[in-house]
Amino acid sequence: MNTKASSSSVLVVAVAWFVLVTTALEASLAGEAEALLQWKSSLQTQSLSSWSPNQTKCLWVGISCNDAGSVTQIKLPNAPLHGKLVNFNFSSFPNLTHINLSSSNLSGDIPALLGTLSKLTFLDLSMNQLSGAIPQEICNLTNLAELWMPDNLLMGPIPSNIKNLIHLTHLMLSNNQVSGTIPEEVGMLETLTQLSLYINRLVGKVPPSLGNLTNLQGLYLDFNELSGPIPKEIGSLINLVELGMPKNHLVGSIPSGIGNLTNLTSLYLYGNNLSGSIPGFLSFLLFSSLQHFQQDNHSPF
Numbered sequence: 021m022n023t024k025a026s027s028s029s030v031l032v033v034a035v036a037w038f039v040l041v042t043t044a045l046e047a048s049l050a051g052e053a054e055a056l057l058q059w060k061s062s063l064q065t066q067s068l069s070s071w072s073p074n075q076t077k078c079l080w081v082g083i084s085c086n087d088a089g090s091v092t093q094i095k096l097p098n099a100p101l102h103g104k105l106v107n108f109n110f111s112s113f114p115n116l117t118h119i120n121l122s123s124s125n126l127s128g129d130i131p132a133l134l135g136t137l138s139k140l141t142f143l144d145l146s147m148n149q150l151s152g153a154i155p156q157e158i159c160n161l162t163n164l165a166e167l168w169m170p171d172n173l174l175m176g177p178i179p180s181n182i183k184n185l186i187h188l189t190h191l192m193l194s195n196n197q198v199s200g201t202i203p204e205e206v207g208m209l210e211t212l213t214q215l216s217l218y219i220n221r222l223v224g225k226v227p228p229s230l231g232n233l234t235n236l237q238g239l240y241l242d243f244n245e246l247s248g249p250i251p252k253e254i255g256s257l258i259n260l261v262e263l264g265m266p267k268n269h270l271v272g273s274i275p276s277g278i279g280n281l282t283n284l285t286s287l288y289l290y291g292n293n294l295s296g297s298i299p300g301f302l303s304f305l306l307f308s309s310l311q312h313f314q315q316d317n318h319s320p321f
Contacts, residue, residue: 063103
């Protein structure tokens with residue numbers, strides 16, 4: 021009799037737990053749809069007509085879901101959304117891995133709540149009118165592989181905690197108003213293949229720690245206010261294909277280590293205060309891999 025009673029109690033607990041979990045999941049899924057509809061209501065757009073409470077959110081334009089019906093991707097590039105991200109409740113999307121809102125006429129600040137998306141691997145907010153600082157909370161996205169924010173109005177420093185993004189392959193912040201120095205911590209992002217910081221207001225020296233980025237294929241620091249010498253550690257970037265540092269205040273000679281960059285096809289150094297003649301090692305690169313080289317008035321083309 022006691023065994024039967026014990027079994028019944030276990031069954032009741034199991035059923036109660038199942039009901040509780042199911043209810044919580046349904047509430048979470050409903051919360052995602054509600055958050056999307058609330059954001060839509062804040063936008064001045066006619067391009068989201070499929071976003072309707074009469075249709076499951078997984079069939080809405082730009083929305084992808086997992087098998088459980090939870091939103092995993094929001095892809096609305098080139099959509100005339102005309103709104104702000106501060107009206108988007110990012111905390112309602114625990115399974116979001118991919119956001120592409122490039123060229124979507126978004127303005128205003130990037131909200132700190134974006135940092136709650138712990139599963140996010142891809143974020144593209146490029147070519148909008150986003151302004152304000154890059155929030156420190158971005159550095160909480162430890163699964164992020166690609167961060168695209170070029171062609172906005174962002175200002176302020178690059179957060180030093182960027183070092184937390186250990187899976188990052190693309191850090192694209194070009195054509196903004198980002199200021200301050202390039203943090204030494206960027207050199208801890210050893211998975212980086214593309215680092216694009218051109219057309220900003222960056223000052224100070226090019227950090228030698230960038231030499232740790234041996235997977236880097238593209239390094240673009242053009243049109244800033246960087247000073248000091250080109251660090252010799254750049255010669256450690258053995259996979260580098262394109263190196264752009266023109267229109268800064270760099271001084272000194274071109275490091276001989278650049279001769280080790282046998283994969284280099286483009287090297288732009290014009291508009292600096294570099295001294296000395298074109299190093300002999302560049303002759304080897306010109307006959308092997310280098311297709312584009314420009315240093316002020318010296319160009320083989």
